[in-house]
Each structure stands twice: as C-alpha cells, then as structure tokens.
Amino acid sequence: MARKVIISAAITGAIHTPTMSEYLPITPKEIADQAIDAAKAGAASVHIHARDPQTGIPSADQNLFAEIVERIQAGTDAIICITTGGGTTMTIQERAASIPRFKPELASLNMGSINFSLHPLADKHSEWKHEWEPVMLAATKDNIFRNTFGDLETILGMMEEAGTKPELEIYDAGHLQNAAFLMMQGLLKPPVYLQFVLGILGGMAATIDNLVFLKNSADRLLGPGNYQFSGFGAGRMEFPICTTNVLMGGHCRVGLEDNLNIAQGEKATSNAALVEKMVRILGEFGLEPATPAEARKILGTKGSIG
Numbered sequence: 261m262a263r264k265v266i267i268s269a270a271i272t273g274a275i276h277t278p279t280m281s282e283y284l285p286i287t288p289k290e291i292a293d294q295a296i297d298a299a300k301a302g303a304a305s306v307h308i309h310a311r312d313p314q315t316g317i318p319s320a321d322q323n324l325f326a327e328i329v330e331r332i333q334a335g336t337d338a339i340i341c342i343t344t345g346g347g348t349t350m351t352i353q354e355r356a357a358s359i360p361r362f363k364p365e366l367a368s369l370n371m372g373s374i375n376f377s378l379h380p381l382a383d384k385h386s387e388w389k390h391e392w393e394p395v396m397l398a399a400t401k402d403n404i405f406r407n408t409f410g411d412l413e414t415i416l417g418m419m420e421e422a423g424t425k426p427e428l429e430i431y432d433a434g435h436l437q438n439a440a441f442l443m444m445q446g447l448l449k450p451p452v453y454l455q456f457v458l459g460i461l462g463g464m465a466a467t468i469d470n471l472v473f474l475k476n477s478a479d480r481l482l483g484p485g486n487y488q489f490s491g492f493g494a495g496r497m498e499f500p501i502c503t504t505n506v507l508m509g510g511h512c513r514v515g516l517e518d519n520l521n522i523a524q525g526e527k528a529t530s531n532a533a534l535v536e537k538m539v540r541i542l543g544e545f546g547l548e549p550a551t552p553a554e555a556r557k558i559l560g561t562k563g564s565i566g
C-alpha cells in the first residue's frame with residue numbers, strides 16, 4: 261500500500277504582501293475559500309494567518325480568526341493549524357491568543373529566536389498597492405523573531421491546557437537542540453511534529469544538504485520514532501525541498517504563504533494549484549496524499565477544533 265503523505269497548505273501567511281500577487285487571499289472569506297479548495301485538492305492540514313480585510317496587513321484580530329475558522333469548518337474537515345508565529349510586529353501575547361480561544365488541534369510553535377528579515381523584498385517593486393508594504397518589509401532589517409525559552413514554555417503551557425499539538429517550526433539546527441531540551445524536560449511529548457522551514461533570511465538556506473543535515477540531526481537528537489517531519493523551502497525551492505523531504509519518509513508543506521509561483525516566472529493562481537502540483541509529484545513516486553483522518557492518526561491530534 262502506498263505511504264500516506266501529509267500535505268499542509270499554508271494559505272496566506274505574513275511575509276508576502278498584496279502587491280506581490282493578486283492571488284494572495286486577504287479577507288476571511290478569501291482565506292477560508294482557498295483553504296477549503298486546497299483541502300479538496302489534497303491538503304490534509306491548512307495553516308492559517310489572518311489579514312486586515314481592507315489593507316492586507318497581517319492581523320492578530322481574533323474575530324478575523326474566528327470567521328476564518330468557522331468558514332473553513334463549514335467546508336472541510338481538514339486539520340486547522342493556527343499560527344502562533346503571527347506577523348513581524350506582533351507580541352507573543354497577540355501571537356498566542358488563538359490557542360485559548362479556539363483550542364485548535366494543531367498550531368505552529370517557532371522553536372527559537374532568529375533574525376527574520378524580508379528587507380530585500382522592499383526593493384522588488386517600484387509601485388505598491390499600499391503604503392505599509394515597503395515600510396513593513398524594510399523595517400524587518402532590524403527584526404528579531406522572538407521565541408525565547410520563556411516564550412516557548414508559556415505557549416506550550418497554553419497548548420497543553422487546550423489539547424493543542426505543537427507543530428515545531430525548525431529554521432535552524434539549534435532549534436532541534438531546543439526541541440531535544442524541551443523533550444528532556446517533559447515539556448514536549450514525543451512523537452513531536454517537526455516542520456523544517458528553509459530559506460528564510462536569518463535561518464538556514466533552502467538546500468538539499470541542509471535538509472538532509474536536519475533530518476540526520478533529528479535522528480541523533482530526538483531519536484528515530486520520536487518524531488514526524490514535514491518540510492518546505494521558501495520561494496522557488498518549495499517543491500525541491502518538499503520532494504526530497506517526502507522521499508526521505510516525511511511530509512510536506514506548500515502554499516502562497518511561502519511561495520507565489522507554480523513554475524519559474526509563472527504565478528500560482530491559488531493555493532489549490534500548488535497542492536495539485538504536489539499531489540502530481542507524489543503520484544510520480546507512488547505516494548498518496550493523506551486524508552485529514554489519516555493525518556490525525558499519523559500526528560495523534562485530538563480531532564477538530566473545540
């Protein structure tokens with residue numbers, strides 16, 4: 261029987277801005293509709309951020325998250341993975357507020373503080389739809405994406421209370437060391453779910469070498485059998501990293517949060533289009549996308565939100 265691979269679809273994120281692609285979903289309805297279509301195309305999990313519906317600025321407004329969650333639940337039983345990474349200007353409290361409010365079955369947890377810079381993107385356009393776009397992008401030159409051990413403990417405590425499984429975002433090798441430490445302390449319970457995030461300026465580059473190194477490091481630091489692993493590369497390395505990761509026995513993440521193009525120089529018209537491409541790639545290797553029920557079994561999540 262074909263191995264089942266969890267495809268996560270990261271629908272809108274907080275990196276890309278409206279000028280970069282007209283297909284980037286902004287309003288709760290657009291975000292939910294694209295999440296539902298991505299699930300129909302084969303995504304077992306949808307990763308959610310919110311944006312201000314008028315301006316597209318990444319938002320921590322829990323009422324926007326509520327509308328997104330309700331709409332998604334009405335259209336699919338896919339796992340909803342809510343961000344706790346939020347956007348570059350948000351506090352830890354704002355970023356974690358969805359956990360007690362929605363008690364999601366899965367939520368991201370960023371495993372260490374890093375420089376997280378988007379400033380080179382501020383030079384990519386000479387005209388912008390909104391004034392805030394180049395300002396926010398340029399300001400990230402001095403951004404520290406804060407995820408101290410204190411922050412991790414706080415969010416993990418909230419997750420424990422909510423029955424939320426953390427999806428551990430691993431941008432650097434030290435983040436696996438942090439995961440091993442928290443596992444040793446009993447704050448993370450195996451099997452953990454890793455998401456290798458490659459290609460963010462401030463983290464490890466999106467190379468096959470780095471991906472293989474992270475996988476081998478996870479075996480050494482966490483122990484084979486103590487983790488499931490997904491992965492992706494930002495931008496044009498999305499599919500090469502996803503493909504290599506699934507061939508190493510893992511899962512994958514695609515979506516407009518991380519990559520706006522379906523092929524070189526060709527914009528992806530939806531998240532579903534990126535998921536469809538990933539499903540085609542899996543098929544070429546005799547692999548199949550996991551259903552939400554199969555993904556819940558693989559990850560051991562509690563079941564739908566609430």
Ligand code: KMH
Pocket residue numbers: 270273274275343344345346368369370429457460517
């Ligand atoms: N935007 C990605 C680089 C999160 O939302 O917690 C990583 C991410 C973080 O998805």
Ligand code: ZN
Pocket residue numbers: 270273274307308309343345346368517
């Ligand atoms: Zn995210």
